[in-house]
Amino acid sequence: HFAAQAVMSGAMNVCVAGGVEVMSKVPIGANIMDGLKAGHGLPFDASGIAENFPGQPLGSQFEGAEL
Numbered sequence: 001h002f003a004a005q006a007v008m009s010g011a012m013n014v015c016v017a018g019g020v021e022v023m024s025k026v027p028i029g030a031n032i033m034d035g036l037k038a039g040h041g042l043p044f045d046a047s048g049i050a051e052n053f054p055g056q057p058l059g060s061q062f063e064g065a066e067l
Contacts, residue, residue, distance in 0.1 A: 003015035036042065
């Protein structure tokens with residue numbers, strides 16, 4: 001955020017920025033359980049995804065990370 005502001009304001013021409021995401025406090029699958037409790041169903045059974053991406057297999061985040 002600070003790097004973007006510095007470039008947009010003209011104070012800097014180039015900035016190097018980084019960030020950190022801490023996921024150690026969030027259990028794997030927590031978002032799935034929240035969706036089920038809210039009545040949204042399972043993401044693997046989503047008809048909207050199947051309609052928008054026909055013929056594409058629905059994989060897990062773990063399979064995608066290995067690609």
